[in-house]
Amino acid sequence: MSLLEVSGVNSYYGDSHILFDVGMRVEKNEVVALLGRNGAGKSTTFKSLAGVVKPKTGSVKLDGVEVAGKKAHEIAMAGLQLVHEERRVFGSLNVEENIVLAGLTAKNKWPLERIYSIFPRLHERKTSRGTDLSGGEQQMLAIARALVRDPKIILLDEPFEGLAPVIVQDLIRVCHDLAKAGQTIVLIEQNLAAAMALASRAYILNNGQIVHEGTTAELKKQPEVIQRYLGV
Numbered sequence: 529m530s531l532l533e534v535s536g537v538n539s540y541y542g543d544s545h546i547l548f549d550v551g552m553r554v555e556k557n558e559v560v561a562l563l564g565r566n567g568a569g570k571s572t573t574f575k576s577l578a579g580v581v582k583p584k585t586g587s588v589k590l591d592g593v594e595v596a597g598k599k600a601h602e603i604a605m606a607g608l609q610l611v612h613e614e615r616r617v618f619g620s621l622n623v624e625e626n627i628v629l630a631g632l633t634a635k636n637k638w639p640l641e642r643i644y645s646i647f648p649r650l651h652e653r654k655t656s657r658g659t660d661l662s663g664g665e666q667q668m669l670a671i672a673r674a675l676v677r678d679p680k681i682i683l684l685d686e687p688f689e690g691l692a693p694v695i696v697q698d699l700i701r702v703c704h705d706l707a708k709a710g711q712t713i714v715l716i717e718q719n720l721a722a723a724m725a726l727a728s729r730a731y732i733l734n735n736g737q738i739v740h741e742g743t744t745a746e747l748k749k750q751p752e753v754i755q756r757y758l759g760v
């Protein structure tokens with residue numbers, strides 16, 4: 529049994545059919561990338577897994593438990609944490625308050641020291657308000673808010689978007705460390721090099737359908753697939 533098993537997911541916005549029979553599986557401790565052009569349905573897939581969008585049909589099993597159709601907070605309680613592209617942090621609260629608040633309703637939570645050992649920068653900035661953080665710091669905080677709840681799996685929607693290359697390198701290192709420590713991660717990433725650097729396997733979405741699945745090592749050797757589905 530895989531940690532996450534998704535099959536036959538069809539999702540809509542109103543009458544618009546966006547996802548067509550999406551299926552994927554993620555093993556415990558894996559880092560998997562979800563790739564595809566703008567509008568391919570990547571964010572909708574994440575939202576469908578996290579219960580933000582309710583799939584019309586299909587199955588989403590987290591650690592053997594069916595969560596499709598459940599509410600977003602129930603799925604979060606079950607151990608799936610979505611880190612939205614918009615990096616939702618509370619601007620009026622400081623860094624530490626943001627982290628503590630995120631952990632309040634969690635069954636198990638990480639001690640703050642564990643969060644700060646991963647993100648020393650957040651420790652330095654712990655009394656700064658969310659609004660005073662740089663984009664990179666906000667992304668660290670958004671990830672910290674997910675991790676503090678001791679998730680079984682985290683979904684990172686374009687975690688490196690709009691960040692300076694030096695910050696991206698820093699975050700890639702953090703993701704590597706998390707993966708080494710056994711954290712299961714699925715990420716959406718437009719930056720193919722960054723995705724390949726992190727993920728051992730990838731799925732490619734095109735027009736709401738999974739059109740390719742394989743290891744990133746294999747994908748690197750298939751420029752025609754990259755060009756067909758990811759080329760601009």
Ligand SMILES: Nc1ncnc2c1ncn2[C@@H]1O[C@H](COP(=O)(O)OP(=O)(O)OP(=O)(O)O)[C@@H](O)[C@H]1O
Pocket residue numbers: 541544546564565566567568569570571572573
């Ligand atoms: N709230 C919404 N209401 C209606 N249509 C939407 C909504 N959000 C997304 N869509 C449409 O659904 C399709 C898939 O969008 P989605 O955001 O999942 O794609 P994506 O692969 O994540 O692309 P991007 O990188 O641009 O976010 C697009 O055609 C988009 O216009």
